[in-house]
Amino acid sequence: MPSPRVEQALAQFNAGKREQARASLLALVQRSPTDFAAQRALAWVLLQLGQPGQAAFIGERVRALAKPTRDDLAGLIEIGWTFHDGGRRADGEACARRACTLAPSDPAALEALLLMLQARFAYPEMEAHCRAMIAATGPTPLLQTHLANALLAMGESEAAAALAREVLAADPASVAAAHALAATLNYVDSATPDQILESHTHFGRLLTAGIKPLAPRPPGPSDADRPPRLGLVSPDFRAHSVASFVESFLPHLKGRLDVVCYYTGFTVDDSTRRIAAAAGLWHHVNTLGDADLASLIREDRIDVLIDLCGLFARGRLRVFQMRPAPVQATYIGYPNTTGLTAIDYRLVDSHTDPPGSERLATESLRRLDPCFLCYAPPANPPPVERLTTDDPGGVVFGSFNNLQKFTDSTLAMWSRVIAAVPGSRLLLKNNAFTDESVRARIRAALDRHGLRLESIEILGRIDDPMQHLTAYRRIDIALDTFPYNGTTTTCEALLMGVPVVTLAGDRHAARVGVSLLAAVGLDSLVAATPDQFVAIATALAADTDRRRAFRSSLRPTLLASPLCDAAGFARRFEEAVTAMWRQAVAARAPAAAPPSPQ
Secondary structure (H helix, E strand, O other): OOOHHHHHHHHHHHOOOHHHHHHHHHHHHHHOOOOHHHHHHHHHHHHHOOOHHHHHHHHHHHHHHOOOOHHHHHHHHHHHHHHHHOOOHHHHHHHHHHHHHHOOOOHHHHHHHHHHHHHOOOHHHHHHHHHHHHHHHOOOHHHHHHHHHHHHHOOOHHHHHHHHHHHHHHOOOOHHHHHHHHHHHOOOOOOOHHHHHHHHHHHHHHHHOOOOOOOOOOOOHHHHHOOOEEEEEEOOOOOOHHHHHHHHHHHHHOOOOEEEEEEOOOOOOHHHHHHHHHOOEEEEOOOOOHHHHHHHHHHOOOOEEEEOOOOOOOOOHHHHHOOOOOEEEEEOOOOOOOOOOOOOEEEEOOOOOOOOHHHHOOOEEEEOOOOOOOOOOOOOOOOOOOOOOOOHHHOEEEEOOOHHHOOHHHHHHHHHHHHHOOOOEEEEEOHHHHOHHHHHHHHHHHHHOOOOHHHEEEEOOOOOHHHHHHHHHHOOEEEOOOOOOOOHHHHHHHHOOOOEEEEOOOOHHHOHHHHHHHHOOOHHHEEOOHHHHHHHHHHHHHOHHHHHHHHHHHHHHHHOOHHHOHHHHHHHHHHHHHHHHHHHHHHHOOOOOOOOOO
């Protein structure tokens, strides 16, 4: 545990006294060179202050001093995370590997290494390490859960879900296994909405067992007359898809709502700085534990607290179970219910969650029509260029979605489309394809559906955002994934003049494409069945004039649509937040005294 002096220095940093925090930690480290908590905190502060060289020096010194004792091992892992999340991933991974060398079976060391491999999309190495450890030491929930995560990331969602079920059957109280199963089922073809709901509610029960809420802070009758104070909690206030949507409307809430952002991530970049500037109050709270974060939120007197992560990595759902705010909601970061009874609302729209969807969520649904999203395109995107070909036989279909969304039903639909348009090709791009063994897996999967090798082109990670957008020029028609639709990729395709064909399903994740296309007036590209998906895609391939018109009109249409109307969305968002607050005031305020008899 960090000493009180370390915690005090971090509190200074979070309060904006950055140089004072650096000086305090430097003095602590000079007095106690082997105080790993102080070393870790100093390295993190130096990284945030833009001094990576000095942070690296601290980290190297800690790594050299580390010995195979429990306390030193924990310090080594912590300094590794500091490096990793500060952008020095190779240094962080080196610390994790040394920790695993010192203590091969230590759960914290293993988890650090596996998560760092996952962060750089080294899924085959992650899988191999898990299998090797299982062979050497026997199966454990930790190893099996991370193996399931690796399989999911490589597109093997059914195998990942089966493994998570196996772990949960052996250990029904495993929060990690319940988490893995719930998150994985979003991608599984065969999972029904009821099965997905049950997995999330089971996860919610396990995660929150034994957590005691803070003392309630009920609103009073007069609170209905003031704007609520809004808190946003996320690990993704950085170059991330969640940030690209939050950045759009957050500046428009200034002067309308008092917004406090709680950033639980580590990386600080231009997106981080823009969001911090748009917030009324900014807290970088990645060093705070759940109880301390809940206390801070409570001290800030937040009225409506919104989670922007759900069950995805580094979510802080335990904080919400402590009930630091009178009204709590979840939004945008996760395509499903959280399963937590302490979260009151989930923000969606009538396309993603039509009437009747209420039964699939533990939260009440609050609809932000016409679309629950507001996209912030980059300031100077690459110009749109002409079609790759006017010849229907040379049409390029494509998808830049994450590999875990490439389900068997998705690959089957795509293969049928390519087969129906002789001479057409399929261009795929995502981060996992940087590894040749992963590319080989997807080629084999497509081959099982009869897709010829010469019809497939695969691209790996492109780090430069503008080069990533430029790659859309090589696609004539984008094909969406199912049952987990694309979100940012759909917006990016439309921005670059590429029409997107989607299939509407029976749950939120399978209806985001419906919402996005409806917001841009492209309902004609929404299919109700796989057969219709194939028919829409092939008809569009044959209609060169329509494809040419899309190429020139989609960007201005997108930018003029509700999907990019940041000011309009901010008004609707404010109205929703205010309505949730006023409803809580009406429900929880003491009843008025009866009139006195005349």
